[in-house]
Each structure stands twice: as C-alpha cells, then as structure tokens.
Amino acid sequence: xxxxxxxxxxxxxxxxxxxxxxxxxxxxxxxxxxxxxxxxxxxxxxxxxxxxxxxxxxxxxxxxxxxxxxxxxxxxxxxxxxxxxxxxxxxxxxxxxxxxxxxxxxxxxxxxxxxxxxxxxxxxxxxxxxxxxxxxxxxxxxxxxxx
Numbered sequence: 001x002x003x004x005x006x007x008x009x010x011x012x013x014x015x016x017x018x019x020x021x022x023x024x025x026x027x028x029x030x031x032x033x034x035x036x037x038x039x040x041x042x043x044x045x046x047x048x049x050x051x052x053x054x055x056x057x058x059x060x061x062x063x064x065x066x067x068x069x070x071x072x073x074x075x076x077x078x079x080x081x082x083x084x085x086x087x088x089x090x091x092x093x094x095x096x097x098x099x100x101x102x103x104x105x106x107x108x109x110x111x112x113x114x115x116x117x118x119x120x121x122x123x124x125x126x127x128x129x130x131x132x133x134x135x136x137x138x139x140x141x142x143x144x145x146x147x
Contacts, residue, residue, distance in 0.1 A: 057101060
C-alpha cells in the first residue's frame with residue numbers, strides 16, 4: 001500500500017472528491033458549506049475547472065483540512081517553497097484552523113513580496129544595510145550633549 005500512498009490523486013478535483021466522500025458529505029452540502037455553487041464544485045471535482053486559492057481555502061475549511069495541504073495538492077505551493085514553515089504551522093496543535101490559515105497567508109504574502117522585490121531591484125545594497133540609519137540617529141544626541 002506504500003505505492004498507493006505515493007500515488008495520491010494529483011488532480012485537485014479528484015483529491016477534493018476523495019476528501020468529500022471520506023467525510024460522508026454530499027456535493028451539494030460541500031458546495032453550501034464552502035460558499036460555491038453546486039455546478040462549479042462539480043466541475044472542479046471532474047477536473048473541468050481550476051479553483052482559485054480563495055475557493056480552495058473555502059473548500060479546505062468546509063472539509064476541515066489544512067489550506068496549505070490543499071494548496072500543495074493544487075500546485076499553488078511547491079515543496080521547495082518553505083515546506084518547513086508551512087509544515088510547522090499546519091502541525092501546531094495549539095493553533096486553530098483559522099489561525100493556521102492566516103499565518104500561511106501572511107507567510108505566502110511575504111514570500112511573494114520578497115520575490116517581486118528581488119526581481120524588480122538589483123542587488124546593490126551593502127551587506128550592512130540599516131547601519132547607516134542607526135549611525136545617523138546616534139549622532140543627533142551626541143550633538144546635544146556637546147552643546
């Protein structure tokens with residue numbers, strides 16, 4: 001059975017359908033709980049539509065599974081995109097599902113912003129960035145003491 005576990009459905013629709021079936025929830029019930037239309041959810045499950053990250057989050061919440069797991073299965077997150085952080089957030093039993101989702105969203109937003117910034121700006125900053133600002137702040141009080 002190890003082979004079956006490694007060959008879980010790659011298609012997000014099949015994954016959602018499998019989770020829904022195991023939870024004993026009808027298509028209509030899941031659609032209502034996730035706030036999406038019944039036909040749209042049916043199309044997702046059949047692989048005809050690719051859901052947005054927001055819809056995946058709503059479905060994950062309705063099925064009570066982690067949003068990061070849903071994102072990974074949908075291909076929105078790569079395993080190389082900080083799996084340690086996401087895994088740590090998801091595994092933390094002291095956090096609620098809403099808190100886990102919020103943390104992952106914030107983390108992903110920071111990563112996207114940093115990736116955008118890295119593409120937009122050339123790496124010309126000196127290694128000790130921020131040191132010049134601190135030096136400027138320290139010089140002001142020194143002038144007051146000497147006066």
